[in-house]
Amino acid sequence: MNGSANQPELSRDQLVRIAQTLKRIRDGLASSSGASEPAHIFIPGLQDAQVKQAPKPTQGSK
């Protein structure tokens, strides 16, 4: 944990506080009964690319 590019270095109190904050958040996030991960995730660029590459429907075709 180096902190910001320009020091002063983080103090021991600050380092302890940071560690406690991270632990509290990660313990909390992990405590979720947790719905399953989504089956698909919308990724704008990827979907756009797929739409562009998809064959265009032929007029009059059934």
Add this chain to the structure above:
Amino acid sequence: MIETLAQQMAQLARGAVTPSLLAERALARAGECAGLNAFVALDAAHVLRQAAEADARRSRGSPASPIDGVPIAVKDNYLTIDYPTTACSRALPLEPAGVDATIVANLRRAGAIIFGKTNMHEWAYGATNATSSFGPTRNPRNPDHITGGSSGGSGAAVAAGVVAAALGSDTGGSVRIPSGACGIYGFKPSYGRASRHGVLPLSWSLDAPGLLAAALEDILLLLPYFLGADACDPTTARSRPLEPIPDLDAPRVLNLVGNGLERSAEVDQVMSTALIRTGLDVTDREVEGAAAYFAAWEAILHCEASSYHGAQLDRDPSGYSPVTRAHLEAGRMLTGVDLLKAQKLRGQLMAHLDGLGDWDALVLPTLPVVAPLIGDEWQSFGGRKVTTQDSMTWFCWIGNLAGLPCISIPCGASSNGLPVGMMLMGRPGADEHLLAVARRVDRRINMGA
């Protein structure tokens, strides 16, 4: 009883007072209350100049609006052209901005006197108002106690009767917390209903501007200058101006309970008594997983704040207090996976609240404890021992994570005379519906109706 905005407007309308007289009274009261440390910038000559201009408009019979000439205080994270904006941090220069925040501009255009800038927790990044480059604020109800924050100076200014209304901002309760702790009214609109243009960000997906006032009616009187679309804030693109407050026959209210939503026995007693007095249909409803949702709020808060402050933090970390810097560094150490989990939980909370059934408002105490003593770092209640900081945001974060409209209403006092606030929350975008419930509750609890 403190004078309300509605009373001031009525006095102005019938010529019983002039804007200059209101301004002189407010300045005198601010002087009497200087020990509360509510204001960080207050220029008496500038206030009186604004008041004289309002006098002239009213004497010509052409006030700019019904609020022309009323003094309104502004939290020190709203940009103003006449006062410096520092967010009570040493990281920003003491210079006025080139523009007003949109809401300040709306009020100024309507003739309101921009009275002064109020003290706040540094960068709004805390809920006690103990950390400020100008020193802590003190609670007008008992100066040995905190105001709560981060809009603590605005809360103190209203509760002390300096001004009848003040602007605040709310990322995890920063309008509602000082309102509850100081015994006044505080309203946070739905996410995207009011412009944040010119309000220094803390966490852009959680932030909302808000109002602190002496009465619920005062909030309703100011919302026309507050709600609506602003081209400078894209999140308001679908916002509407204030619509008529409906009359509700029998609002259904859910009292949220569960692990992580505990409160002190005294606050619970005051709340229970107040809820009975409302005469409303109130049903307890369990919220499961509050700890995970709270963690999601905190993860989003730290990540977004760290992103916003990153460059400044690299340039000059000494410009931040040690605690604020630690928060920002923690935000840098959270991972993308942490943030994705948090955002997923945010969606789950919104769906969970929406799915609680047919409800008009959700209710919780604003705070699980009354205003703590200045210097107390820990609070014990409901079998828990938590930091004073966490006790302040204990319930309020729900409204920010889910983007709900929320209001804090005074609902009683503890045995030592400190106020207890009741928080009502509505469905996203249904601010007027929430205010209808709040009006009914307020009339029953505080107006004997």
